[in-house]
Amino acid sequence: MSNSIQDQLLKAGLADGKKARKIAKEKRREVNRARHEGVDYVDENKEAAQLTLARNAERDRELNHSLNSKVQRKAINAQIKQLIEVNKLAKGRGDVNFKFTDSKKVKSLYVTPVEHKQLSAGVLSIVKQGDQYEILPRPVADKIAERDQDRIISCETSAESDLTEEEQGWYKDYEIPDDLMW
Structure with a gap:
């Protein structure tokens, strides 16, 4: 041979x-x-063949890694889609316009007053599915955040946590009403 x-x-x-x-x-x-x-004979052809085999094996490992990561990403997306479809709340049935930001753009959803309070308090969360937004309970949103943090849109009104202690002192005499809409 x-x-x-x-x-x-x-x-x-x-x-x-x-x-x-x-x-x-x-x-x-x-x-x-x-x-x-007493000198070892070096066969250049054999060495070249071994080097080529090593290069091919490394390239194959890299290709397998990229294919595995693509397959894993597809599986994660399927899990997220299933979580959203099973647990989403019906949207568009409310009369209160709830506004939120998604990557520097202001978006809005019509929700009920109860859902508005729950979104503001962090009991409910907004999740991005493609170009649609769905409202989910917080525990489900946390499960999705474990898989893909970019899909979760934070809606909690935590303006006080963004301020320093001195700035909080300035505003302590001015209460923000609970029913304030923006």
């Missing part, structure tokens, strides 16, 4: 038998000379 290329070249008439025997003889002499001198 090691002479298969040599045999093919001989059969095709691209090389002659004398030349092939001469090259094989020189190679045997080189190996014997190296053995007698």
Whole structure:
């Protein structure tokens, strides 16, 4: 099998038998000379083949890793979609316009007054599914956040936590009404 290329070249008439025997003889002499001198014989072809095999194995590992990550990402998206479909609340049945921000854009959903309070308090959360927004209970939104944090839109009104202690002191005398809409 090691002479298969040599045999093919001989059969095709691209090389002659004398030349092939001469090259094989020189190679045997080189190996014997190296053995007698105590020097290890290095076969460049064998080393090149091993290097090529190592490169191919590394490339295959990288391809498998990327394919596995794509498959894993698809599975996570399917899990998120299922969580949303099973647990979403009906939207559009309310008369209160609830506004929220999604990546520097102000969006709005019509919700009931109860849902508005629950969204403001953090009991309910808004989740992005494609170009749609769905309202989910907070525990379900937390499960989705474990898989993909970018899908969760925070709606809690925690303006006080964004302020320093000095700024909070300035505003402590001014209460914000609970029914304030923006």
